[in-house]
Amino acid sequence: MLDIPSESFQEIIEGKTKLLVPKGSITEKVPPKEPAFFNPKAKLNRDFSIIAYAAFIEKFQGPKIFLEGLAGIGARGLRVANELKIDNLVINDLNPTALKMAEYSANLNGIKNVEFTEKEVCRFFSSYSKKGQRGSIVDIDPFGSPAAFFDCGIRATMHGGILSTAATDLQVLNGLFQSACKRKYGGIPIRVEYGNEMAIRLVLGCLRVVAARLGVEVKPMFVESDMHYYRTYVKVLNRPDQEENIGYILHCKNCGYRKISFEQKQECELCKLKIGIAGPLWIGKIFDKDFLKDMLIQISNLQVDKVCEKTLNKCLLEAEMPPTYYTLDEIAKKMKTSPPKLEDVIENLQKNGFVASVTSFNPTGFRTNAKINKIIEIFQLSSKA
Template sequence: MQIDNQITTITEGKTQILIPRGALEQKVPPRDIAFFNPRAKLSRDFSIIVYSTFLKNFEGQKLFLDGLSGLGARGLRVANEIPGTEVFVNDLNPSALELSKKSAEINNLANYQVSKNDICQFFNAFSKKGSRGAIVDIDPFGSPAKYIDCGIRATVHKGMLSVSATDLQVLHGLFKDACKKKYHGIPVKTAYSNEISIRLILGLTISVAARLDVEATPMFVETNQHYYRVYLRILNKPDTRDQIGYIAHCKNCGNRRATSESISSCELCSSTIELAGPLWIGKLFDKDFVAQMIQNIPDYVDKKCEKAIQKALLESEMPACYYTLDEIAERLKSAPIPLDQIISRLQQNGFSASPTSFNPTGFRTNSKIDKIKEIFSA
């Protein structure tokens, strides 16, 4: 097949993808070429592991719907690397879709179809009983907020909804009013802002689902540089859980916890508390599902994925709100100690403790910060 010299071919996973050179060479791609983010490869690797694990136990048509596909990198990889899938990708950029189709041809994919439509009109076409997707993917530039409703409607009972966000300045608290409007909650700037961000995304998605008499449960989440993503199982039944609440954070002593109530003062130092939320305060990982993911990691994906998934398994039953070594060391005005050392010391003192996939120097524990500081400096 003839490809012009402005187009290059990359291989991601086991899949060849045609990319405009400008999308790879320029930090801000021109508007007239299709957008592609090479830094999101790690996130696409995670997706392949999550989706293939999920579909192994899924009964029914393995239909994958990507509402904002760009050049189709994720959909192409699903079609090529996960057997038995039927993939429909959608975008409004005709040049992106044209390249996407050519990529499908060079990978000899007969299970890959493209659509040029508004995302919600695309999802609406699959929202009737018998035509819904086993996996529905929402991957916007910025916030996914306005697409979640139609994404849920297009997801089959016992299917999976996958949602990403890249508006991290909003989620991290630079624009609190914008965050409240988009995610129905406000953040607090902390050392664990990426966890608060993930919980805000989940809080919005789960609340929208509940309004539709749908229960959405987190299976796996990932934070990768400027890219946050959540994966939820969808069940067509009313959501009777009470897991929307707040993260209470004390700037004075560093104490933190998830709470279902709006509290005002710190239980350790009585200082005024800052509240992040409303947001999801339940589990971020389904332990059994993450264990299955570990058994299902292809050889060709980035090794960082395996390390992150191993950590996710260890932290899957742990409390909300991780700590970092630097944060504790700074409060104590001392040098950090190794991560395995603080985890070991906490466990020896009768606390549960684990590393976290959210931060390479982060750890989770059921200990309060006063005891952590005492153990840290012992």
């Protein structure tokens, strides 16, 4: 057994997996980076990873190899190896203490099909960028922006494999530092109610541009966010992407009208005032309906938070709906009334011939193809009901 001093570490169980974690990560409000980083609150996003990878593994014909580039104490990778059927796991991190802990945890769970490497993440990915050596699941989970690792991450993902990424540079992606966002992700955000979706579309847009440069296609399968992170899961396909999925979100701060467009426009179609422009960013689909169904099927075999199923059912409803969503508060504020019930709004929109659904991005959000002026009319109906 590896020699780990017991007073500053403790064993926990996450999902079905035993993990050795720094005591500070459990007791302190913000998990410390030293001696190694572990965020217990990220359990939910690791649960989603387990479900997404399970759905992928079930259908994927090739070797099941998980490359975890920024593994920390190995929580995600070790859970994958312990809770799913994979052939091989490679855990990489620059922090030797984190790696030692991951090795200790691997032993605790009797995981044998695992290797550990201590490399700079792009060097790590590059060493797996040859035909026959690529990963079928590749994860990029850094502190802050993942954009610097898209190139090497894509190169290390085999044809048909899944590349998952996490972004925690929320202020950049939410439009507080626009020029930093342009620099890192190649697109500009604007501050809107549906900022989390816009952020995810900026991440996907950047992934798409990098992938296109490398002659491969990225196909979004599943995305997920909360207050602290944005996660994306894309399939990497070894063929040039034919479909144009990069464009803009045009958003009028005056009347609330918004639309997606391949071109920039200056004027709002409804109120004729100057319209805000976000992008370039991903304007295509962000969920793959069949993949979501596969994820839902997997849940019963797994030990994950109950919230996952609820969220995935919402994703399924919104999978083929238009980009961007509205919130009850946003519309109610415009109308100076109290917000009606979400179900009533959706039902009334549908009754009036529009498509409408809830969204996983916001508990009071809804998607529809109705324009803002129609939504307001229908809100009036819902408020009277």
